[in-house]
Amino acid sequence: MISCERRRVKRSETEHTNDHFSDATQGRYSRRCRLPAARRRHATPGTVGRIRQNDHGTRRGIPHVCDTSLAVREARASRDPRSQTGCQESAGMTQAQRLNQLLDFVTEHGSVSNAEITEALSISEATARRYLSLLENRQLVTRTHGGATARGSRMDSAALGRSVAQSDAKARIARRTAALLDDSGTIALNGGTTCAEVARALIRRRRGNGLLTTVVTNSIDIAYEMAPIDDFQVMTTGGLVRAHSMEAAGPIAEQALLGLAADVAVIGVGGIEARFGISMGNELEAAAARLMMRSARRTIVVADSTKIGRTEFSRVCELEEVGTIVTDAPILRPLRSVLDDVGVRIEVAE
Template sequence: MLTLAERHQQILNKLKQEGQVNVLELCEKMSVSSVTIRKDLKLLEDKGLLFRTHGGATANNPYTIDRSVNEKEKIQASEKMRIGAAAASLLQPNDSILIASGTTVLALARNIQPKASLTVITPSLNIALELNRHPEIEVMQLGGVLRKSSSSVTGPYAESILADFSCSKLFLGVDGIDLDFGLTTTNVTEAHLNRQMIKVSQKTIVLADSTKFGKRGFGKICGFEDIDQIITDSGISDYTVKALEGMGIKVTIV
């Protein structure tokens, strides 16, 4: 049987390789009870070596906070632009698409160079203004309560407008992607609007830099069964890629 120190080292090694650990998997690997593993995780958390989550632990603080769009725009900026360029390459002539709010989907808007007509529906003021300079793009701005931190609208009025449309693609930005909990944002009303966007779209494509994985926001958007594709950068772990592909999600790494 492994000693306490040996168990802790194995937990930390697995955490370093995969970014997260699962209690049940650790129980099987070390032939100990879940009570023992949970005590181990608490001891390691008390030492500041990990963060406990429901059913396991992660290497980084999983809880994300609401930040202004100006602050977010400076984080992982080059990665976001590459993700945006990859997303822009998916557009087809005469497409009708939804672009949600966030700085990664704003990078998509900045990469769009339309060669034919394109219709874009968005709750984001920044995205609407960015695309308005293209004569080939018809922009439909959703209305509602304006969130100052994200410069985008939310609420029942925006949701009711969506009921009149059917779009080929939704490009969705998120604040967190947790393999156990799903996709989240820091604002509940924004999460609800995003769910309505998913309902009226044939395909949902998530644009998220690698720092979003293993994170959780306050408002859950959806589970992985609602997602068709994720575009991210090379900072994503192999373990996460395999887990997502195992759920039938196409993962594109830029």
């Protein structure tokens, strides 16, 4: 009889233990286990619980349980860089604003690493590398192993924003313009992002046929890109170099252009308007562009659609002095009617 009673007591203790273990495995206890490491290694994984005692005040027969899944989640979250910067990276800023911010940071410090960029701008390292590539393509920074250094040139914020927004249109304009140019002869190129794209299109198009193209330019950036290429002979005008555009202008540049003759002048402009004609934002650069046009047998004006119908500070020339306009979208009336009347050829880059 006593033996039967003992068996019943033992069975009830076991059932009580199993009930507690079932509660723990079902996640009813959320406190994390603080068992020593040796005991946690033997604990049941993926369960939540705390140190428990049986009815006799001991832990005999009570399995150790701990919240290993919660620990794993916390560890992963602390190591995940997206939890730190992912939300901030897209916090309402456009790509142009991010590029301006990055360019200012590189210009201010001279030389920076990718780690410094990610920390300062709260962006991922992959995004930092992608943005540095965009800035390097526009010759605003020089990429190094694990970072970048500032170049002397930089555009103002508005110019950089326009460059980013219209980069595809400028590339199409450049390809169409390059198709209009011969492999030999003399080409006069002024500065600006669209003419820089024309220079790159000419570099990509080089045929290695032994023909030499002479390029006369007042753009330091264009000369820097084209001078190392065997197919081109590059001549610069000299003069006062403007920091924002890296174009040489002023009396020295104008005197050099007066003594040159070119087959074609490719001119990037700031505005094309029916009454005011062709215009640019700086009077010294406008004067240099005007002399390039007068030194050439024909003139090609390159301008994306944002320049159409727009007037800048300084007039370059009248519309009838232009032979061809290459743009990325059809020009609408009344400007189209004026251009047709004066015999300007319009090329739309597809």
